[in-house]
Amino acid sequence: MRLTWLDIRTITAKEAALEEAVHQRLDGVVSDKLEDLQQLPPTVKKILFPQGKKLPKDLGGADLVIVDPREHGSPAELAAAHPGVDFGRFVEIIDADSLEEACESARTERWSLLLFRDPTKIPLEIVIAAAAQATGSLITIAQDAEEAEIIFGVLEHGSDGVMMAPAAVGDATALKQAAVVHTPALDLVELTVRATEHVGMGERACVDTCSYFREDEGILVGSHSKGMILCVSETHPLPYMPTRPFRVNAGAIHSYTLSRDGRTHYLSELKSGSKVMAVDVKGQTRLVTVGRVKIESRPLISIDAVSEDGRSVNLILQDDWHVRVLGPGGAVLNSTELRPGDRVLGYLPSEDRHVGYPINEFCVER
Incomplete structure (x- = not known):
């Protein structure tokens, strides 16, 4: 304290x-x-x-x-x-x-x-x-x-x-x-993949931070404010390129991620000096500082998943095998190999959002 x-x-x-x-x-x-x-x-x-x-x-x-x-x-x-x-x-x-x-x-x-x-x-x-x-x-x-x-x-x-x-x-x-140096733990849930779809070209953001991620850490990203999937950092070995343990290949630029005080930010508005919340597979969190955001045109893949209580979650990622998400137990899952029935880790905020802040109001996201 x-x-x-x-x-x-x-x-x-x-x-x-x-x-x-x-x-x-x-x-x-x-x-x-x-x-x-x-x-x-x-x-x-x-x-x-x-x-x-x-x-x-x-x-x-x-x-x-x-x-x-x-x-x-x-x-x-x-x-x-x-x-x-x-x-x-x-x-x-x-x-x-x-x-x-x-x-x-x-x-x-x-x-x-x-x-x-x-x-x-x-x-x-x-x-x-x-x-x-x-x-x-x-x-x-x-x-x-x-x-x-x-x-x-x-x-x-x-x-x-x-x-x-x-x-x-x-x-x-x-x-x-x-003085607030600790961020609250999050209750992560298991989501079941329902479908994946190649959705064509678009801009995606790589979030390069000023911190090393652990192998079981990443950031939460989602197309909608009430559902996100845990995207893993590039701490795990890949063929053809070195690891970049400070980076998360996070998703399409419209996507939400979490920051301080439960606020969401679009990936497109992150910049050098921004804060994002790093999350591990147990839901433990910490704030990390963004050093750079790389936005480039890439093929995209859409992942639809559902929670046990029927809530839908969508994530749009770069359509490439080396872009990965985390599953139960810290399993590292290549996004292009996800199939219906696979399980991924996610987070389901209960509040809607107004300029990123949680608020209880009527809001429909599709």
Whole structure:
């Protein structure tokens, strides 16, 4: 679980920022004034950060106080003097000495708030590695939600949390979204092939991602938003050409695939930097970044399948033996060799779509 802290010390529209923070269920609100924290519900951690100011004698109302030992004393000494209040340490990293100070804090303190002055994330990587066996929490200051997403992904572990000052309404929401690093598992189903048909020429899309796929992974693709088939990546050996384990030969350009928050995208609108959902045969998912989409004219084949409860699914692929889908148990099935009665893995979303977002409305797709 990634922690999200909203820093309201320097903003003017504090009331709107606090309302958004509570609504989005951010984990903490940071201020240098105790009165700013008084009205927060118990679900939000009240964090006092009196940077450049004296520490109040009465810390009542604060759940956590972040201190600079040079100004306020060590967290351990302050914790002994103020029972019931947690203390954390602030470190600004500007050189090798302050980097070592941050590493020491990460290893020993319960809370470490880190400010990296240089744009490189190498120092953060070093601190994360230094704290690999520690039990405390690292909170890194970000300038915006885009940087927060990067911070959460550093070394595949990321910082435990991010503190960010909002520049506008909506920034708290963006910070919360940046902290969502896990995608939900999907309930895949077995579909029975009813028919295949050669449908002539058209444009198909190869989706080249910035990640390696596993042998049991691919992306879900379908002609209709309520039914998709799991197309395997090119991780399996093929005659005449090398494997390309970053690629899925996904289907005709009109097809849907899944992205963040259950949203669908047409294959035709994917581009460098887009996100798509990688799915394995057990339904486990992860978001991967698109590096390139290759759209070319090719012969196409249409595959019609049906679920046990009678729902129809269609997928149009490049009409070539080397384009494959996944079946039960991770079986790799060449699309041109599929016959009626064969079983493939698929997904059956229950909602209709409006501009890719799931919505419950009347909609017929044929």
